[in-house]
Amino acid sequence: MATYIIGDLQGCYDDLMNLLDKIKYDPAKDELWFAGDIVNRGPKSLECLRFVKNLGDSGKMVLGNHDFHLLAAYAGLDKYRAKTDTLQPILKAKDADDLINWLRHQPLFVEHSKFPAVMVHAGIPPQWSIKQAKERAQEVEAVIQADDWKKSLKHHLFGSEPNEWDDKLKDWDRIRYILNALVRMRYCDKNGKLEFKSKMAPSGTILKSKYQPWFCFEERQNLDKQxxxxxWSTLGAIDAYEIHSTDTGCLWGGQLTAYCLDTNQRHTVNCPENCRK
Ligand SMILES: [Mn+2]
Incomplete structure (x- = not known):
């Protein structure tokens, strides 16, 4: 019995099947965790979504920005549609309502019951403890699980402001910062001010900036769990700073990763055919 944490699928279902073969996945014994962005841009988002849903109790996922994007598309927010989207097969599927209803009940933060490990899609800002991250994730979860979730999505949830945290933040400003931090963040300053422009891996130039990868700050308040x-597909595989990156760029012709929590080993398959084709 083992728990595997798998990086962003983005519709790369065939690569997932290859990876599960490689790790000799046993559905009766093993647990699969998915780090979010299970859909969009790749060719088989519907298959990925059905697969993760059908795992039932032996699967867990956290919501990523592309998963939120799917919720928005379902809710009719045309504004957020992009040419590179591959969400139509899900929206047209006969089980679309069930899939979306299940998806909007997935968490933004998951904690392991046995290992000192937690999972989020993007990261936890340096000024939050693990406990605060968990509680704040629940504030966003309550919004998308509520009956009026489509209205909240349409009018309040998206946007990059405020980009600075304050314990006194209230209402939608508070929800938006929490969502952006957990689901979109790459770089921030030591107080968790978010910087959205760069998607690249850290380089010499960036390292002179006050904005650093969110996990690089010595005074981080969440070092007590992995x-x-x-x-962050350009980051590569990092197992340091008490963090583990799992998006190794399968969608872009890189690799799909499964990190085994029981052995601390990474298992990968190459995704040589650019999965988007
Ligand atoms: Mn993402």
């Missing part, structure tokens, strides 16, 4: 995350 944090697993996806989202």
């Amino acid at each position: 944090i697993f995350f996806g989202h």
Whole structure:
């Protein structure tokens, strides 16, 4: 029995099947965790979504920005549609309502019951403890699980402001910062001020900036658990700073990763055919 944490699928279903073969996945014994962005841009988002849903109790996922994007598309927010989207097969599927209803009940933060490990899609800002991250994730979860979730999505949830945290933040400003931090963040300053422009891996130039990868700050308040995350495909595989990156760029012709929590080993498959084709 083992728990595997798998990086961003983004519709790369065939690569997932290859990876599960490689790790000799046993559905009766093993647990699969997905670091979010299970859909969009790749060719088989519907298959990925059905697969993760059908795992039932032996699967867990956290919501990523592309998963939120799917919720927005379902809710009719045309504004957020992009040419590179591959969400139509899900929206047209006969089980679309069930899939979306299940998806909007997935968490933004997951904690392991046995290992000192947590999972989020993008990261946890340096000024938050693990406990605060968990509680704040629940504030966003309550919004998308509520009956009026489509209205909240349409009018309040998206946007990059405020980009600075304050314990006194209230209402939608508070919800938006929490969502952006957990689901979109790559770089921030030591107080968790978010910087959205750069998607690249840290370089010499960036390292002179006050904005650093969110996990690089010595005074981080969440060093007591191993944090697993996806989202940052240009970062590569990092197992340091008490963090573990899992998006190794399968969608872009890189690799799909499964990190085994029981052995601390990474298992990968190459995704040589650019999965988007
Ligand atoms: Mn993402």
